[in-house]
Amino acid sequence: MTPARVRYAPSPTGDPHVGNIRTAVWTWLYARHTGGKFLVRLEDTDQSRAVPGSLERILASLRWLGLDWDEGPDIGGPYGPYVQSERLPMYQAAAARLIEQGNAYPCFCSSEELDALRTRQQAEKRPTGYEGKCRTIPAATARSRVNAGEPHVIRFATPRDGSTTVVDLLRGDVTVENRTLDDFVILKSDGFPTYHLAHPVDDTAMEITHVTRGDEWLPSAPRHALLFDALGYPRPTYVHTPIILAPGGGKLSKRHGAKFVLEYAEEGYLPDALLNFLCITGWGHGDDTVFTRERLIELFDLADLSLNPATFDMDKLNWLNGVYLREMPERDLAELLARRLEHDLPADAVRPLDRAFVEAITPLVRERIQVLGDVTALADFFFVDQIPTPTREEFLQKRFKDDAAGAAAAIEGVATALEAVSPWETPAIESALRGLAESTGVKVGDLFTLVRLAVTGKRVSPPLFESIELLGETKAVDALRRAASMLRG
């Protein structure tokens, strides 16, 4: 297997969201699969769109997902710099060469002129695009106007005839008639390149073997091919990846279902789960669904990607995260839960949390949560000074509907029984409660619901007896007595 050199090339316009990062996941996996290199390059050629702090957030997102890079803006590498705004001379040299060869020319048209042209074309229902007005300016004239400091851009002189075929690894040949391509801008008036120019120059200089990018680039791939050819560069292998659709249909966007990678981190998704999920939406291997990182590296191949736009299946992500939560080592999970609780619990809970205690409750909660953030609502009662007592209405249902006195008596009975339990361990607690249910003739379900309500403050909780054990006799009995007296009064 030939080691690949692949890259993730984001522009610093904000946080990467999942659609964008999925392509990075696949690219990284391919690098690791082939034993090649994965690099990060910042595409910051549009200063007007730059968002401060983006690079840090982008790198943090990759780091969190466990996508390490071999070369990049922060660590450098043998093909640097890895920031396009620091590579301007290379683009300018390439543009100058293209002008010299007759493959490009300066264009002096103003944006007002261009806007007017476009409006006219639309009104006349003709295809839009630059029609080559400045292409016919004699080279000498153009040169002197440039030298005189007249504002201009550099456009590529697209061949008028013939067609261009690009090869996409997944789709095969994609052919486009050259006349449907206009003379696109390769160097802007501020001296910065457009993506069209930066891509061939950088990916060639950095010896990129596979260009992975969203398939919104497919229509302009022929332009890139033309540029590669004109510059005398060998063309890389292209892999245009499908987009991710929002759950309701339509493109996944910030206001439509998409979230930033780091938001998933905050909500308590595990990096390996998200990685697994992202990878299998748009890719599959046999009958398996759950893949460890190592297994993905072993199996993943860009050639096996699906061509269909995939819908982001939130339910499946949640399920998958639950799978990872259940399978990870208990100690590790406990540490994550402890940090989570320290972050989410009310201010009066004492911090740092007792790790041994959190470790003790971990098996009780781990199969009841899908994301780490779920733990607080489920286990907060373990950490508060006084367990809140639910309302009368919560207690007085079914068997105890309109029977506050009976409910109070039952709860009081449990408190008394618990005081006699020894040793204070789950089996003894359980048999005490079951014995009480039997001797009083109350159905276990009805009795345990009352106890659960009083002791955890919830209708839904971790297993009752284990919870009572971990809570300790004092807190459990106190909660029961308070509930009983509330019902009486």
Place this chain on the structure above:
RNA sequence: GGCCCAUUCGUCUAGCGGCCUAGGACGCCGCCCUCUCAAGGCGGAAACCACCGGUUCGAAUCCGGUAUGGGUCACCA
């Protein structure tokens, strides 16, 4: 509108000419387990493989057309 791309259960996919009366996973439904909720076990419903024509002894798989969906037509990437 021009150009380009795609089309297998609700969703993600397996499938790369016979193993397919189409397999798995999520979700959904039922049963079991059970102190709640989960988790787990078992079972089920769910895709005339978009449609129409070809090629072939044989097509979900190859070819063409149609339809539908998507992308793209900037001095943004």
